[in-house]
Amino acid sequence: MKLNIERGALLKSLGHIQSVVERRNTIPILSNVLLEGEQGHLNLAATDLDLAISETVPGETSEPGGITAPAHTLYDIVRKLPEGSQVELYYDIDTQRLSISAGRSRFTLSCLPREDFPVMNEGDLPINFRLASIDLKRLIDKTRFAVSTEETRYYLNGIYIHATDDDEGSPVLRGVATDGHRLARFDMEQPDGAVNMPGIIVPRKAVGELRKLIDEYEGDVDVALSETKIRFSFADIVLTSKLIDGTFPDYTRVIPEGNDRVMEIDAKQFAEAVDRVSTISTDKTRSVKLSIGEGKLQLSVNSPEHGTATEELGCSYSSEDMEIGFNSRYLLDILAQINGDMAEVLLADSTAPTVLRDMTDEGALYVLMPMRV
Known part of the structure; x- marks a missing residue:
């Protein structure tokens, strides 16, 4: 693999990707980012087995190929390269090392083969709908502060999202979070395609990563889900997460109606x-x-x-x-x-x-x- 890429584009993408990678891993490949050079672009991907992210950035590829490299180290290297520089990534099959060059700077990193990189099997995602990023931001911001961090009550460690009717009988997409001490509920207009969606619990880490990714994004987000997984697609980014396998409590019993x-x-x-x-x-x-x-x-x-x-x-x-x-x-x-x-x-x-x-x-x-x- 050999390609040239603008440092700013590579840094931005690595910033998104490396955020998913845990600092401590017992499985070495999970510390790495997958790099795949194809004609005209570079694909990057990372996973922790529960959450997977991939992104495509433009690049001039002279030798297609792929390899995995330490995510946090690669990010730190690119972050410290001169602003506005062109970065050359070259994987030498003989030495099994990735070289990163920009100007007079040159680094080499030990790599692991891309065949070892785990791929999350999405399966069939039958429910599909589209949300404006501003609405998705509001749903997250209005609820995630109440998500529980108590691991023993794992079914509270995320935002419960489901299709329902509000108090006036209008169809809404509702997000709910609670830690047993406080509860947050947010309703938004139900998008086309969401009416038959199952009630799902999106994990806390997936919510946090998604919120960071859409922070400056102003377009629509495509959502696809099943009872076990959810996928968010926007710009050149795809974020896929397993859902929490548990039953969210009946939150309606907690909301009082007679407070006068x-x-x-x-x-x-x-x-x-x-x-x-x-x-x-x-x-x-x-x-x-x-x-x-x-x-x-x-x-x-x-x-x-x-x-x-x-x-x-x-x-x-x-x-x-x-x-x-x-x-x-x-x-x-x-x-x-x-x-x-x-x-x-x-x-x-x-x-x-x-x-x-x-x-x-x-x-x-x-x-x-x-x-x-």
């Missing part, structure tokens, strides 16, 4: 006040107490080690006075997703789940469990 105490408050001021008073909290939960009365909200934190903190805000509230406590970090995570000026907080009592909404975004809903303070 309504508080409306400036979301930004609320978040800033929570952040300020929680500064002196020393316990792991960083709990904050909300004392709600007509037209006002008082936030307070009591720390045996550091002292106390209080702050009062104006709000719209006309029900009975009440007190309730929350984990301040969980509350801040939810408030960070509210893009409008006002947040709507629906309460029942000090022990019942609380619902939070963005008053400018009907598709998003959040549930937060209270705690004793």
